[in-house]
Amino acid sequence: MSFNSMRNRKPFERASMVNHSQLIQNKHVQAFINECIIPESDLDKIEYPVGHAVNLDEIDKIKHIISIDGGYSETYINKGFPSTAIAFFNLGVLLFEREALENIERSVIINPEDLKKLKEIDKIPLAIPARNVLMKGCQDFSHGVRKVIYQFFNSKASSAFPDKTLIEALRWLMFRGWSDGEKVVPLDFCPYEDCKSKKTEFYRHGPNVVTCKSCGREIYLTDYFRFHEIINEPNGASGIFGYLTSLIEQILLVQIIKYFYENNKQCLSKMLFIKDGPLAFFGQTFRLHKPMRELIAQLFKAGENKESIINIVGLEKSGPFVEHAFYIQEKLKENHFYILNDEYIRKYIVSQTSQNVYGHNTYYGWKVIYKTEEKDVLVISIPVEKYIGDPKPENFSNIEAVLSVLSKMRCNMYENSVVPIALINKLVSISEFPSSKILENYIKKNID
Numbered sequence: 485m486s487f488n489s490m491r492n493r494k495p496f497e498r499a500s501m502v503n504h505s506q507l508i509q510n511k512h513v514q515a516f517i518n519e520c521i522i523p524e525s526d527l528d529k530i531e532y533p534v535g536h537a538v539n540l541d542e543i544d545k546i547k548h549i550i551s552i553d554g555g556y557s558e559t560y561i562n563k564g565f566p567s568t569a570i571a572f573f574n575l576g577v578l579l580f581e582r583e584a585l586e587n588i589e590r591s592v593i594i595n596p597e598d599l600k601k602l603k604e605i606d607k608i609p610l611a612i613p614a615r616n617v618l619m620k621g622c623q624d625f626s627h628g629v630r631k632v633i634y635q636f637f638n639s640k641a642s643s644a645f646p647d648k649t650l651i652e653a654l655r656w657l658m659f660r661g662w663s664d665g666e667k668v669v670p671l672d673f674c675p676y677e678d679c680k681s682k683k684t685e686f687y688r689h690g691p692n693v694v695t696c697k698s699c700g701r702e703i704y705l706t707d708y709f710r711f712h713e714i715i716n717e718p719n720g721a722s723g724i725f726g727y728l729t730s731l732i733e734q735i736l737l738v739q740i741i742k743y744f745y746e747n748n749k750q751c752l753s754k755m756l757f758i759k760d761g762p763l764a765f766f767g768q769t770f771r772l773h774k775p776m777r778e779l780i781a782q783l784f785k786a787g788e789n790k791e792s793i794i795n796i797v798g799l800e801k802s803g804p805f806v807e808h809a810f811y812i813q814e815k816l817k818e819n820h821f822y823i824l825n826d827e828y829i830r831k832y833i834v835s836q837t838s839q840n841v842y843g844h845n846t847y848y849g850w851k852v853i854y855k856t857e858e859k860d861v862l863v864i865s866i867p868v869e870k871y872i873g874d875p876k877p878e879n880f881s882n883i884e885a886v887l888s889v890l891s892k893m894r895c896n897m898y899e900n901s902v903v904p905i906a907l908i909n910k911l912v913s914i915s916e917f918p919s920s921k922i923l924e925n926y927i928k929k930n931i932d
């Protein structure tokens with residue numbers, strides 16, 4: 485619940501205050517509070533990470549910036565009961581020339597006309613059932629949602645790649661298409677509620693849709709994400725939307741990486757991908773962090789001189805890391821970056837005593853705080869060669885080049901954001917913005 489909506493509930497609030505004082509006196513609650521561990525917050529007691537100065541001349545290594553973002557909204561399509569809803573997704577890929585972006589006035593209010601002049605775009609729409617909509621030919625609501633997701637992945641969604649499907653990129657990732665990699669991906673479940681089969685397999689050179697050996701119904705490669713498990717009666721498909729958005733964003737990223745990796749690898753080294761949010765696969769999609777880390781490791785030595793050719797940064801705009809960075813900002817030096825090692829994260833940001841390093845089964849980038857020359861503080865994640873708890877600057881992929889770009893892209897339009905992300909946030913929220921084939925042309929130009 486947002487702060488604003490809470491404010492409209494005064495009587496309820498007052499009632500809960502009374503309950504609070506009773507609760508605090510309760511011996512079970514007191515015992516609970518004694519068991520709580522909270523992060524250290526005394527600024528003088530924090531042992532700050534070592535700062536590393538950034539060589540801003542590295543910026544010239546990056547020529548193009550690609551930002552990727554998506555959003556969705558649910559629309560009710562009848563006013564009767566039971567309520568019926570569809571979710572509309574809007575995903576965008578923007579390409580910028582770095583030098584053109586540097587010239588943008590930082591505080592400018594960007595309108596759609598500016599957007600047209602500034603960048604080249606690919607806008608990808610998707611509609612899926614959100615509540616109480618049965619798709620033709622499907623046995624129930626969940627089946628319809630699964631089928632629509634599969635059909636989207638199996639369509640030529642991106643105008644930048646008019647003869648390619650997203651599922652090709654997904655397969656490339658799941659089966660490690662850059663190596664001999666995986667031959668088979670097993671599913672130990674059947675997505676139909678009434679079937680107990682645990683033996684479905686997808687093969688490297690096999691089809692995207694297979695038949696369940698037990699119930700004989702269709703199983704899609706995209707069922708790998710177990711979305712059916714969080715589609716339910718009261719909430720419809722709402723639980724999957726965030727994961728699905730993030731999944732598609734990252735598969736769009738993989739699609740571009742795949743294309744250049746196969747056609748002109750060295751070109752990748754001049755591009756910086758900027759993703760809204762951390763470099764991680766959460767929830768239903770978490771399994772993909774593993775092949776993604778393997779892909780990153782592959783790209784780490786894929787350059788002409790065995791150098792890393794992958795430049796990706798995930799930018800966080802909210803959450804405990806952003807709150808922490810804001811809190812300690814006075815203690816940080818300008819134009820320095822700070823690697824938050826596992827010990828630091830546990831002690832001061834996210835309390836945990838597990839043996840595994842932070843994000844061990846979700847992330848493919850490591851957390852860094854960067855304070856720019858202009859004293860802006862950014863929380864980012866950048867790919868690391870190996871996912872260890874205490875990476876050094878040399879373990880990150882081209883970190884100084886990436887930070888140099890960010891130092892020029894700070895945006896006053898939104899808090900904790902940079903221009904490419906602000907622009908794409910704007911783009912995916914503009915419903916009538918025309919799609920374009922310029923990204924396609926750009927890609928062709930850079931290959932031929």
Ligand SMILES: [Zn+2]
Nearest residue numbers: 674679696699
């Ligand atoms: Zn089955």
